[in-house]
Amino acid sequence: MLKLENIHTSYGHIEAVRGTNLEIRKGEIVSLIGSNGAGKSTTLMTISGILRPVKGKVIFEGREIQGLSPHKIVSMGVSQVPEGRRIFPKLTVRENLEMGAYLKGKGQRAKGKGSGVKGQEARGKGEDTSRGDSRIALAEQLDHIFNLFPVLKERQKQLGGTLSGGEQQMLAIGRALMSGPELLLLDEPSLGLAPIIVIKIFKTIRELNAGGLTILLVEQNAKAALRLAHRGYVIESxxxxxxxxGKELLDDPAIKRAYLGE
Amino acid sequence: MFLQQIINGLTVGGVYALIALGYTMVYGILELINFAHGEIYMIGAYLGIIFLGIFTTAGLTQYSLPLSLFLTVVLSVLFCSAYGFTVEKLAYKPLRNAPRLNPLISAIGVSIFLQNYVMLTQGATDKVFPHVLPVTTIEFSGITMTSLQIIIIVVSLLLMAGLHLFIMKTRTGKAMRAVAQDKVMASLLGIDIDRIISVTFIIGSGLAAVAGLMVAMYYGLVNYSIGYIAGIKAFTAAVLGGIGSVPGAMIGGFVLGLIESLGAGYLSSEYKDAYAFIVLILILMVKPTGLLGKSEGHKP
Structure with a gap:
């Protein structure tokens, strides 16, 4: 589904990613682990088109997407939850979610039916999600996110900035799902959250994947990430x-020493 | 006397507020003081004279005054929006990733260019606004109010209410707020940043065009240099309300208008223009974030 070929990306004067090769197949959870500054976030920002690679190719469903603008890449079905969640603090929870569905208001997306979130919804309710008016589609999508994270429904009129860290992470994931992506990029979803919320977030990731969504998970919490993933990559400088x-990497003595603190 | 000054103040205040909105919206999204914005207002005033002149010569005004005025407003707004759109594309967009000082200098350059462009094409002398609008004066308990003053106050309030609804309720308006808060995140959600920036310039310029038109009608005279002083006053209004804040610009415009006309009425009308700058200096000393502005840390 997604393939990175020899990607080099500079961030200022530093070449943060130097020749990364990576592949994600449809339906997989792939974890990308590595220490601080190894180039994990830079890799995700390159996939999303925020950063332009100096060299190399990003291929999504057979099409080269490096150099496309970020909104084009989102419209193809790649959605990202960036590090630090980046909730719009002065937009309400509901408005934050609506921004996630921004492209849908235009009726621009023709792709992405029957996979990802929509697929899960269809399976979960045993009904066909025919797309009609974009307003109805938006309401359906909101309902789906509220089912996934009921706390967001309670807080929908509150400003995003007033939520707790865990709620913000749920909102960030919910917002990214609003566009009905086929591939979800998650950057450090467990960062700074209480263990009980981390468990909930990881459970949600597993459920989303079971519903057909392909996921690239960047984590410093290597143990949990590798346990969850079908496959993993270790990135260093x-x-x-x-x-x-995933399990092989978990049992690897070198990885245990470097990332799992054993 | 007091009420009279209040009415005069609200009239100019409405105009300042309309111009200030353009400053504050652009600042909110690009953190750029668009010093060319006052010239867009001046061009709006000229376009009003030109279009109304054409319609009057063609006989349309005599046939139907409302239709002629309506077309003048629509065309002036469209042309000014096109100016604003083009200025952003040519002078600011190429400098999007440059240090902050560069687009600011570019804005000053655009301002000088537009002033001279209008002076060369329209002449350096004052232009007279066609006397087509019948002005009636209403008097009650010692206060005089012209129909034009009422129109200016009402139109500016209506436009502000419309803008507020647009920003709060529509998909594009919400996207404007999202872009102002976090551009990278907005683009990760599929929002086309360039388009939102263009929309911001188009709306701001359209509002400035209406302000220019109304001022041209109110004072009857237009000059290529009126954009400078009006621009600085509207900028003061935006800073007074809290730059980047849309309701702040609205309130700031009216407060500045009131300060000016009360100052002119009770202290000295000679220093009318100076009050705005006294206000600007005081805000910068006492509360640099303005009435509604919050001191925000820098966005990541």
Whole structure:
């Protein structure tokens, strides 16, 4: 579904990603682990089109997307929850979610039916989600997110900035799902959250994947991320140094020493 | 006397507020003081004279005054929006990632260019606004109010209410607020930042065009240099309300108008223009964030 070929991306004067190769197949959870500053976030920002690679290709469903503007990439079905959640603090919870569905208001997206969130919704309710008026589609999508995170429904009129960290993370994920993506990029969703909320977030990620959504998960919490993932990549100073099945990487002594603190 | 000054103050205040909105919206999104904005207002005043002149010569005004005025307003707004749109594309967009001082200097350059462009094409002498609008004067208990003053106050209030609804309720308006808060996140959600910036310039310029038109009717005279002083006053109004805040610009405009006319009435009308600058200096010393502005840390 997504393939990075020899990606080099500079951030200011520093080349943060230096020749990354990576592949995500449809329906997978792939974890990208590595220490601070290894180039994980830069990789995600390159996929989303916020940063332009100096060299290399980003191929999404057979199409080269490096150099496309971010909103085009979102409209193709790639959605990102960035590090630090980046909730709009002065927009209400509901408005934050509506912004996630911004492209839908235009009736621009023709792709993405039957997969990802929509697929899950269809399966969950056992009914067809025919797309009619964009307003109805928006209401359906909101309902779906409120089912996933009921606390957001209670808080929908509150300003985003007033939510707790865990609620903000749920809002950030919910907002990214509003566009009905096929591939979800998650950057450090567990960062700074209480363990009980981390468990809930990871459970949600597993459920979303079970519903057909492909996920690229960037984490410093390597143990949890590798347990969840089908496959994993280890990135060190801008290069992928290891890749493999999640469980294999978990049992690897070198990885244990470096990232799992054992 | 007091009520009379209040009415005069609300009239100019409405105009300042309309111009100030353009400053504050652009600042909210780009953190740029668009010093060319006053010239857009001046061009709006000229366009009003030109279009109304054409319609009057063609006989349309005599046939139907409301239709002629309506077309004048629509065309002036469209042309001014096109100016604002083009200025952003040519003078600011290429400098989007440059240090903050560069677009500011570019804005000053655009301002000088537009002033001279109008002076060369329209002449350096005052232009007279066609006397087509019948002005009636209403008098009650010692206060005089012209129909034009009422029109200016009502139109500016209506436009502000419309803008407020647009920003709060529509998809594009919400996207404008989202872009003002976090551009990277907005683009990660599929919002086309360039389009939102263009919309901001188009709306701001349209409001300035209406302000220019109304002032041209109110004072009857237009000059290529009126954009400078009006621009600085509207900028003061925007800072007074809290730059970046849309309701702040509205309130700031009216407060500045009132300060000016009360100052002119009770202290000295010679210093009328100076009051705005005294206010600007005082705000910068006492409360630089303005009435409604909050001191925000820098966005990531």
């Amino acid at each position: 801008g290069r992928v140094t290891r890749e493999g099945i």
